[in-house]
Amino acid sequence: MKRFKSKYTGLQRRKAKAGYLFILPFIIGFLAFMVKPFFQSLYMSFCNVELTAGSFTPIWQGLTNYIYCFRVDPEFNRLLVEEISRMMVYSVAILIFSFFVALILNQEFKGRALVRAIFFLPVILSSGVIIGLDSNNQLMANLANTIESSTQGISITDGLETILRTAGVGTRAFETVFDLIDNIYDVAVASGIQIIIFLTGLQTIPSAMYEAAEIEGCTKWESLWKITFPMISSLLLVNWIYTVIDFSMRSDNQVIEKIQTVMIDQLNYGAASAMSWVYFVLILAFVGVTSLIINKGVYYYD
Amino acid sequence: MTDREKKAGVRKSFLERNRESGGYLLKRRSRDIVVSICRAILLFGMCFLILQPIFNKISVSFMTEEDLYNPVVIAIPEHFTTENYKLAAELMSYSKALVNSTIISLTIAALQVSVCLLVGYGFARFRFPFKKFWFACIILVILIPPQTIASSLHLHFRFFDFLGLVRLFNHGETLNLRGVVLPYYLMSAGCMGLKNGLYIYMIRQFFRNIPEDMEEAAYVDGCGMMKTFTRIMLPQAKPVITSCFLFAFVWQWTDGFYSKMFLGNTKLVSTGIARIVDSLQAYIQRITGTLTTISVAYSNCILATGTLMIIMPLIILYLFAQKQFVESISATGIKM
Numbered sequence: 001m002k003r004f005k006s007k008y009t010g011l012q013r014r015k016a017k018a019g020y021l022f023i024l025p026f027i028i029g030f031l032a033f034m035v036k037p038f039f040q041s042l043y044m045s046f047c048n049v050e051l052t053a054g055s056f057t058p059i060w061q062g063l064t065n066y067i068y069c070f071r072v073d074p075e076f077n078r079l080l081v082e083e084i085s086r087m088m089v090y091s092v093a094i095l096i097f098s099f100f101v102a103l104i105l106n107q108e109f110k111g112r113a114l115v116r117a118i119f120f121l122p123v124i125l126s127s128g129v130i131i132g133l134d135s136n137n138q139l140m141a142n143l144a145n146t147i148e149s150s151t152q153g154i155s156i157t158d159g160l161e162t163i164l165r166t167a168g169v170g171t172r173a174f175e176t177v178f179d180l181i182d183n184i185y186d187v188a189v190a191s192g193i194q195i196i197i198f199l200t201g202l203q204t205i206p207s208a209m210y211e212a213a214e215i216e217g218c219t220k221w222e223s224l225w226k227i228t229f230p231m232i233s234s235l236l237l238v239n240w241i242y243t244v245i246d247f248s249m250r251s252d253n254q255v256i257e258k259i260q261t262v263m264i265d266q267l268n269y270g271a272a273s274a275m276s277w278v279y280f281v282l283i284l285a286f287v288g289v290t291s292l293i294i295n296k297g298v299y300y301y302d
Numbered sequence: 303m304t305d306r307e308k309k310a311g312v313r314k315s316f317l318e319r320n321r322e323s324g325g326y327l328l329k330r331r332s333r334d335i336v337v338s339i340c341r342a343i344l345l346f347g348m349c350f351l352i353l354q355p356i357f358n359k360i361s362v363s364f365m366t367e368e369d370l371y372n373p374v375v376i377a378i379p380e381h382f383t384t385e386n387y388k389l390a391a392e393l394m395s396y397s398k399a400l401v402n403s404t405i406i407s408l409t410i411a412a413l414q415v416s417v418c419l420l421v422g423y424g425f426a427r428f429r430f431p432f433k434k435f436w437f438a439c440i441i442l443v444i445l446i447p448p449q450t451i452a453s454s455l456h457l458h459f460r461f462f463d464f465l466g467l468v469r470l471f472n473h474g475e476t477l478n479l480r481g482v483v484l485p486y487y488l489m490s491a492g493c494m495g496l497k498n499g500l501y502i503y504m505i506r507q508f509f510r511n512i513p514e515d516m517e518e519a520a521y522v523d524g525c526g527m528m529k530t531f532t533r534i535m536l537p538q539a540k541p542v543i544t545s546c547f548l549f550a551f552v553w554q555w556t557d558g559f560y561s562k563m564f565l566g567n568t569k570l571v572s573t574g575i576a577r578i579v580d581s582l583q584a585y586i587q588r589i590t591g592t593l594t595t596i597s598v599a600y601s602n603c604i605l606a607t608g609t610l611m612i613i614m615p616l617i618i619l620y621l622f623a624q625k626q627f628v629e630s631i632s633a634t635g636i637k638m
Contacts, residue, residue, distance in 0.1 A: 015428050018527040022424025023436060025417045026502070029492015030439055033458075034451065041454035049457075101348070104341060117624050118349045123549075124616045125356075129558035129572050130609060188352055249447045256449050269457065280450040287445070 045273035065274035083255045091243045093180050098191040102198035123192035194239045201232035230299040237294050248283045255279050363607040370599040386607040393581045394574035403571045411550035413490045414498055422505025444499035459485045486564040496557055501546045508542040544626045552616055571612040578608045
């Protein structure tokens with residue numbers, strides 16, 4: 001307490017008070033709507049929650065809910081593994097795609113404003129409920145099938161797929177890539193914000209660097225990896241975290257749908273909390289570990 | 303060399319200059335052309351990829367049911383109709399939902415942005431004890447999926463009781479605030495709405511990039527903290543305010559999670575679209591009087607029409623405010 005007083009005196013002390021006043025809404029909101037539900041949800045995940053007319057009573061059960069999630073519920077394990085592996089593949093794809101697009105959009109060409117406007121349109125189109133509706137739109141799939149069958153299956157991608165499949169090398173890896181290419185729309189639509197962030201980073205790189213490199217005889221390809229990439233590697237980390245978080249909260253996420261069904265339809269609050277905690281801890285661990293790894297490779301210019 | 307000769311030198315034909323440079327010029331020019339053609343093809347393809355679903359929805363929304371099954375009809379409907387729009391509007395109770403959504407999105411966005419502005423400014427400019435701790439809490443808010451705490455928030459508002467006060471005045475009963483708009487406004491006022499952590503982060507980044515001189519001058523001239531904030535800082539923060547407001551508006555407009563949880567009884571466009579297929583089924587059943595399953599194609603056609611109708615206001619907004627959407631994120635200069 002004494003140190004506190006000596007550190008903040010006079011104007012500084014007044015400013016510290018003002019600072020607290022400014023962030024007061026956040027503190028209240030955080031305590032009321034985040035901390036309490038957060039711990040309550042943790043507690044409930046160990047309980048059997050019984051609803052009665054006027055209140056709800058949690059009854060301590062230990063690990064029963066967690067055991068239920070993993071060993072009784074028929075879907076949860078499968079959905080969890082599927083979603084997390086899908087998230088990894090897609091996040092990497094989204095990062096690569098948005099980096100690539102940002103590189104192109106950073107160049108000078110005619111109609112750049114229009115192209116930029118179109119690429120950022122997904123910021124609207126991929127939000128909230130719309131993305132979930134789009135992804136299971138069967139009419140589109142039917143239409144695509146009709147077109148494919150009417151052209152008798154002549155498509156370059158199909159041909160390439162068969163060639164690479166029959167080659168028999170690394171089939172699993174190819175399958176993942178094919179899956180991504182077939183769903184390139186999902187990738188493009190999810191990368192609006194990431195493109196903007198990368199573009200911002202690209203525009204802050206001083207052009208003197210490129211000029212110096214060019215005079216020294218550096219090719220464009222070399223300057224991409226030796227200048228551009230290190231300079232925006234810190235944004236790579238930001239984008240990675242944003243992408244993973246965004247992907248894990250998407251409304252067409254099957255784990256989340258499952259949690260909602262368990263909670264709202266089956267009224268099994270305990271199991272729903274346990275499921276969401278398992279999911280949250282896994283995501284957090286994933287983000288933490290990958291960010292640490294990426295952070296090792298990030299180059300800070302300042 | 304006179305001026306005239308210099309000008310003539312500039313006007314030398316391309317081939318001549320190429321010869322002088324030893325073929326380098328031609329090589330470079332042709333490479334540029336090839337690159338720009340490749341880029342044009344690639345960009346056209348990717349733009350088409352993004353726009354195609356919208357075009358597809360537009361064409362499907364004008365088709366009659368026959369056209370959907372007609373394999374010859376792909377893009378342009380044979381029997382042009384606007385029935386789909388009328389039906390979708392009726393199923394979603396569109397005009398009412400539109401008004402509700404507009405009011406709620408506008409007020410929520412305004413509330414969230416103004417609170418986030420205060421908090422973001424507090425974090426950017428003031429030094430106070432435990433600042434790092436509170437900032438870590440903000441990062442935590444960004445990271446925690448709202449779904450994790452959903453179940454207990456659900457109960458929190460189902461049996462709402464603030465410090466036991468409600469129970470005291472309401473004959474020992476707790477309030478059921480589910481399906482009422484109030485809890486969501488409370489949460490927004492406490493920065494716990496949809497993606498509010500992100501707005502705080504963006505606003506803080508923005509304020510940190512503004513030089514402190516102006517504020518110091520204001521303090522020296524005897525301007526209070528709050529007045530400095532409203533008179534000096536807010537006018538400068540217009541770009542970030544607009545962008546956060548636009549994002550908050552759009553995300554609130556399309557949000558399904560919070561809407562479903564807190565605003566279940568209010569008719570909104572986002573909840574309307576999520577239920578449209580079920581309502582279609584109920585509607586058909588009511589008309590025909592028998593239990594019928596509707597075809598996938600037809601229900602998807604209505605779904606496409608409905609989706610189009612709810613994103614249309616957003617697209618119009620985007621057309622006018624495109625610059626603010628894009629440039630504002632650049633203005634915040636997000637960095638770690």
